Amino acid sequence: MDPVRHQKRALGFLSGILAKNNVAHALVFTGDAGLGKRQAAVHFAMARNCEGTPDPESAMFGSQGPCGVCGSCRKILSGNHPDVLFVEKRGASIKIEQIRDLLSVLAMRPSEGKTRVVLISGAGDMTASSSNALLKALEEPSDTTCFVLLAGQKSELLPTVVSRCQEIRFSPLPVSFLIESLENDGVDPDLAHACASIASGSLAKARALASDQGLARRNWLVNQLCALEDQGMGQALLLAEFLAKDKNAAQEDLNWIRTWLRDLLVSRYAPQRVINRDLMGLVNSRSAKSAPEVLLEKLQAVADCENDLTRNVNTRLSMENLCMRLSSGG
Numbered sequence: 088m089d090p091v092r093h094q095k096r097a098l099g100f101l102s103g104i105l106a107k108n109n110v111a112h113a114l115v116f117t118g119d120a121g122l123g124k125r126q127a128a129v130h131f132a133m134a135r136n137c138e139g140t141p142d143p144e145s146a147m148f149g150s151q152g153p154c155g156v157c158g159s160c161r162k163i164l165s166g167n168h169p170d171v172l173f174v175e176k177r178g179a180s181i182k183i184e185q186i187r188d189l190l191s192v193l194a195m196r197p198s199e200g201k202t203r204v205v206l207i208s209g210a211g212d213m214t215a216s217s218s219n220a221l222l223k224a225l226e227e228p229s230d231t232t233c234f235v236l237l238a239g240q241k242s243e244l245l246p247t248v249v250s251r252c253q254e255i256r257f258s259p260l261p262v263s264f265l266i267e268s269l270e271n272d273g274v275d276p277d278l279a280h281a282c283a284s285i286a287s288g289s290l291a292k293a294r295a296l297a298s299d300q301g302l303a304r305r306n307w308l309v310n311q312l313c314a315l316e317d318q319g320m321g322q323a324l325l326l327a328e329f330l331a332k333d334k335n336a337a338q339e340d341l342n343w344i345r346t347w348l349r350d351l352l353v354s355r356y357a358p359q360r361v362i363n364r365d366l367m368g369l370v371n372s373r374s375a376k377s378a379p380e381v382l383l384e385k386l387q388a389v390a391d392c393e394n395d396l397t398r399n400v401n402t403r404l405s406m407e408n409l410c411m412r413l414s415s416g417g
């Protein structure tokens with residue numbers, strides 16, 4: 088299932104304005120990357136120009152289309168429709184030359200579409216001069232042109248630009264959907280769960296976390312370490328078995344475990360020195376529950392385990408010893 092299909096509120100709103108033919112001159116779709124904003128915008132452009140008969144069951148906007156198969160729809164889908172214009176950053180920003188080029192195209196009549204749609208992806212990447220140049224076009228509404236800006240949030244745009252756009256918010260995606268998507272990508276279910284849980288409802292973010300193996304592994308490990316404190320010995324042996332499976336990954340795992348324990352220790356004295364800053368809330372709450380002397384003993388357990396591994400002690404036994412010591416003392 089596409090992420091965009093979870094955007095019932097946004098899609099419902101767009102279907103409504105299409106049905107009433109009451110589309111604002113400029114729209115801004117806001118929300119994190121990976122929520123389906125771009126896909127919705129492309130289908131919106133298709134629906135505005137569709138020449139076919141949509142199947143209300145499968146079309147993104149129901150009876151409002153698009154059909155997805157007519158000549159116009161296919162041209163837009165492939166990025167080849169002369170009246171659907173895509174703008175996105177070149178290098179670090181959307182430059183004023185790009186907006187000037189756009190305005191010169193807009194000065195001419197649409198060549199074949201019913202409605203010209205200008206899709207500005209990453210609108211927050213516009214420079215101030217680009218935004219001001221675009222503002223001129225936004226201030227002069229045209230019956231034949233509709234702007235769709237995509238942005239993370241309104242605050243990325245100049246207030247003068249925002250005030251001329253109707254905002255349509257895209258919601259965070261359900262964690263269950265992110266897990267399912269990552270698993271479909273072939274991500275290990277444990278990692279999928281960890282990445283999905285901290286991805287703020289964004290599939291793009293979840294995929295980035297999952298593709299960054301070190302970070303994903305860290306997140307999984309942190310979850311495991313917290314679970315150890317709550318669930319005790321049985322969990323410890325399960326974790327040890329898992330960690331011992333891949334001896335090559337063991338050193339990396341121990342590094343992450345050490346940084347996590349160290350963070351719990353230093354956060355109350357020197358929060359600016361915490362390494363896993365993106366997990367600050369968890370670091371603080373776990374730190375409050377952990378006595379410094381217990382954390383020091385756990386850090387010693389990690390050091391002992393590292394020693395064992397360099398001395399070729401049985402990996403499984405070393406990991407069991409480590410995990411049991413990590414599970415005690417809360």
Ligand SMILES: [Zn+2]
Pocket residue numbers: 133136137138139140153154155156157158159160
């Ligand atoms: Zn069509």
